[in-house]
Amino acid sequence: MLGIGNLAKKVFGTPNDRKIKATRPTVEKINALEADFQALDDAGLIAKTDEFRKRVAEGEKLDDILPEAFANCREAARRALGLRAFDVQLMGGIFLHEGNIAEMKTGEGKTLVATFPAYLNALTGKGVHIVTVNDYLARRDAEWMGKVYSALGMTTGVIYPQQPDQEKQAAYQADITYATNNELGFDYLRDNMKSELSQMYQRDHFFAIVDEVDSILIDEARTPLIISGPSQDRSELYITIDKVIPELKDEHFTLEEKTRNVTFTEEGNEFLEQKLHEAGILPEGQTLYDPESTTIVHHVNQGLRAHKLFQRDKDYIVRDGEVVLIDEFTGRMMAGRRLSEGLHQAIEAKEGCQIQPENVTLASVTFQNYFRLYDKLAGMTGTALTEAEEFADIYGLGVVEVPTNEPIARVDEHDAVYRTAKEKYDAIVEEIKKAHAKGQPALVGTTSIEKSEFLSQLLTEAGVPHNVLNARQHEKEAQIVAEAGKLGAVTIATNMAGRGTDIKLGGNVEMKVMEALEADPEANPDEVRARIEAEHAEEEQKVKEAGGLFVLATERHESRRIDNQLRGRSGRQGDPGRSAFFLSLEDDLMRIFGSERLDKVLSSLGMKDGEAIVHPWVNKSLERAQAKVEARNFDIRKQLLKFDDVMNDQRKVVFSQRLDIMKNADLSDVAEDMRHQVIDDLVDHYMPPKSYADQWDTQGLHDEVRAKLNIDVPVKDWAAEEGVDDDVIRERLVEASDAAMAEKTEGFGAETMRSIEKQILLQTIDAKWREHLLTLEHLRSVVGFRGYAQRDPLNEYKTEAFQLFEGMLDSLREDVTQKLSQVRPMTKEEQEAMMQQMLEQQKAQAEQQRLAALAITGKDQPPSGTPRAGFDENDPATWGNPGRNEPCPCGSGKKFKHCHGAF
Template sequence: MNIAVKLMQKLKDRDTQNKLKVYQEKAELIRKRNLEAWDDGQLQAESLRLQKEAKSGTPLDELLVDAYALVCEAAKRKLGLQPYDVQIMAAIALHERFLIEQHTGEGKTLSAVMPAYLNALTGKGVHVLTFNDYLANRDAEWMGPIYRFLGLTVNSVQTGMSLFEKQEAYAKDITYVTVKEAGFDYLRDTIALDEADTVHRPFHFVIVDEADSLLLDEARVPLVIASESASFGNDGNNGNDGICFADVARQLQQVEHYDFDEFQRNVYLNEAGSAKAESLLGCGNLYENHNSHLLMSLNCALHAELLLKKDVDYIVRDGNIELIDEYTGRVAENRNLPDGLQAALAAKEGLQLLAGGRILGTITLQHFISLYPKICGMTATAQTSAMDFEEIYVLQVVQIPPHRPNIRIDHPHRIYTHKEAKLKALVEEISSVHTSGRPILIGTSSVKESNMLAEALAVVNVPCHVLNAKNDAKEAEIIAKAGEISAVTVSTNMAGRGVDIRLGGGNPKQAEVVAKLGGLYVIGTHVNESMRIDDQLRGRSGRQGDPGSSVFFVSLEDELMLRFGINKAIHNLRQDEALEDSVLRSKIAQIQRVIMGQNFDIRQELNCYSDMVEDQRRILYEERLRILKGEKPMSFGAAGAAFLYRRVLG
């Protein structure tokens, strides 16, 4: 089996090298199309010619060299940016609908301009899906002069825009928008009562930034729009009912009344637990049909009480529950837990949850992005999940070589027997490095841990900035200073993705000093379930050939280690020094691979159910849109229409 896997990998590597060779040759052709001697009018006339060619049906592949040469010259004149060969190679791969892995700081934003321009020549529109509103606005403003100089229109969509403003933005040749805002706008279109109230035009070509996060980590996140009416969507329980179930859940004991599954993803009542719950609720047999709502509410209360942790999975702010995205460390705005879990969580914290409205439309990010006929993407971490991309989106990964070699030193994990030893070693390491003036970025697992570490550093007089979901308003200010001399930044995963930390805080003289000290020192206080998330944290250091280093501190009492029983391997040994066992490091890497495999299987299993419903939902929406436009609907009978309506909208 291993031989087959190695052979397959060897063939893939050879295929990648062949692709890169072709891309390099094309990049050289683009370079040879030297347009420096052309005046602005000639460049703009050439862009107009390319638009006419594209709209008349000339294949875009035939226009690629001329189009990319134009963009390169426009970037130099309007922004003072000269694309590197590797950026041009990445741009070619994007047009060919690959998912590119391009290192942090290698200029993905400029790479995306070339395929966006080329595919927008047809007049059908291009969407660049970004991670947040700030990036959508920043990239549209930053790259806008290139597009406008070449005769194309560009805009960004922002949360809170009016209907007219959104219609204008989506009508542009290139539109920068967050995937969630584009998805919600699509859902609003599906319930519009007049074609004039829709904002999207037919989807054409999309470039997905931070593709691994949006296409995998958040792929199953459902976008949901609901009516404001409180008369629908209520699970039948008021706030007092929720508190009652929370109280019952707290009276149940592990092993005696409930058990977890193997990896503690779910919790189940056992026979004794069911009897205890029935006694406390006075409801008779919990498993009879008329008690199904009680059983569901109790299961939600158990899940909220035992599996959802405050300052890890959610925070309470201004009397509201705010969920934390496990992959980004940020508050997941407008996200609620499904199927009564949100109400159970509010009851756990003694908060009143307002009744929800009737669900009018829902779609997962995965299904929304799949609506685009042409998909490509870019990220700094893709290769470890190449199989997922290929299976789910038929997207192949191409690794683009860096412009400057990565000289960051990634040290082996430091493994400790227990959490106290790890914390003590962490504080000692941070304190020692801090005395040299070298900037340090520490990535923690949760709001709770980041605050705890900050308190421990304060005891030894190491000042630090804390960045987590509770003080996200200060994010830009904290990140801007994270690369300065003597800066110590303690962060959740908020500083692990899409964050550009410049040595010296952007000051050239300071940057020189920091580089001599060894660059940014990244410390992880735990390993994540996905290697990609670890790599994102590492990638904050060693930007564009800068010096830097990274290391992860791991305790065998960390949640991930306990879940897989790796702590049993040391037979209750407790010591303050790090364990020098290479087998343990290999075991940790194996655990991460196992979990990534499990998550892949879970996604595949869920897709088997959701894909069928999604196909039906699309048929119904196409029919609805056809009627809105005054076209004759398809004929599949009243019974068929009623069936689809029931299946899709419930």
């Protein structure tokens, strides 16, 4: 009897079926327009693009233009590539345009699907980003699909590492830009370190289509992108803290050798506070528990670990004044390896070595937060349903399963479970030999390089010819994958295999044609193609008769998604195929998830050596185990994201402020507001509201005003006047500081002063943000301990991060005000001295070039600045016969080839 849920599905269809059904009328509209667009000439397709752009600019919605735009794009692809999109590909395009993830099986043509929503959304003029997993695919897809966009009158760009600036800017200005997730993320960070708007690469974050979306938004989501650089020298801090640590007594800390952990006790904290106050590291009135003390607490903890946990000649040695770590397992020195977060520097201070600077984070972002910047996000992959909850929860993306163009004919067998790994591998080799003997191509999936090489050795011993595809052979990836569907081929692949290149039965025609033409460049390409296509058709038929591609997995992965990716390589476009998983109780997944029970069951069944258990129940229990692991990994990513969101909110504020500063030509109002706020804070501090005049610290206010605002005013005399309160003094300070700045602006000239304000604001924001990132890193590393006090670490982190951010903004105002108050125009004497210095430097450089030229030629040349005797600029006959690398006879000091000898 059907359950209620199943009955509802029978009557109304699944939610996925309903979404598919809803797109059918739109697909029919696109098909109805096909003849109209086929009737247009090439110029007519481009004219249509111009017409659509105009309609969008006039306010027409993209959804209304969609059927015509898709029909235009389908026709352009047919002409440019000879590919006519199937109805299911149009459906995929509609789902992407709506901001969903389209789950499309391998070989269903996802690369072409992306062109439809990309073209439609690029009509807005805002630029569309198509994101791929590696540079090879970004370049391949941009070149391949660029023909379609070009036929539609649109431009295509591609982003790759170490790209020249001008080329990168042009690529981002294109209508459609192909790039990897890493390059997009790093360019976003680099843009927010620039000081001129014209130097920035990226435009709006309008619409991104992410290919292999599960790999980019889930597998790589745990790793943040970080741009780092050497930090300022803090040797003094390490050395001062290092002097305090040896004074600690046993009651000041607790040491747990088992967990290699050491912490301060209450007495230890009190003792430390007193010592740090004496050393001037901890400001008066500040305790170790204040948010501002986070960095000091972090360094003190690292100092304690350096002294109590790390022993010389056991954990490290000192060689040539350098601390070198020792590997605890091999006892070998690990030259060049350094401990992070200041621990290595603490050991250097302890040993009296020279302290090397730490690397500090200049900017960082996670993929999760980068891709959430886009107004609209979409993705494509063959496997997303298992992670649908995470996509919905974190990115607000729905997952739609798009039906295949041809029904799937692949046979998926139940998992075969063996008792030992040896029995499993014996069975795998036998199975491969059987497939190879009948000419069925086999793709064998392993979980690591080590296992792929072990299996390769077994197959070599068994005399089975095969290819191995893993990270060590990734340059040959496309070629090995292209041959994996040939008659009798055996290919061993780790998880990274097969991305972006389909396994076609009988092999890949394009690859065969390319190889044939390389071998015989004189051959007629059309004749070669015709011959190879005929041979290929025959081989493809033989492979189909042998059963199509056989996917054999040697282990279950932690994630069902990776298993499904491997399985999906077989049975593309309705081809026959077969898949099987061979497991043993010694596999990692089986070992961790209750193999003892299974072992007892298998023993009680009286299984013989080499026998396997094959049953749907085993599949079910394995799927449950995998779902548990996936849920745990999702929780880890979710927790990481919650912490990163705190920093992300602050990052957005800082980056948008930087952008405003760069866009604004006149920042005098901002600088003035900051200056007035600093005056308010100073007056409130030294003359607290509602206090009496005898409680005012006028001397302190005078000194601070002089230091922060660079003005010398008689604050004491003002305070002694009858009827003067804090508001009057505030007004007088504002007037005096405004007058000083007006005088300064006059001295520099208004335009120069505006430029100085802009540069000081940007430099100070960047420096403060870098310090703040470091403090947040330190806070993050210690906030977990708050859990022991029954306090939620995340809430504690949010509260303290907010307080630190407020403190950063206060010190930003003070720094900017102080720097602006101290800049001054150069006197005439200083300008002359600077000019003189520059002239001397130029002379010294010219002399160096002359000496270098002498060293090269061995000939004595006239000194730089003196032309050769009889030299006439207009008569080459008077120049003599200098070598290309010799100094020019005109006496310029340059090489001849760069001066009068230049072509």
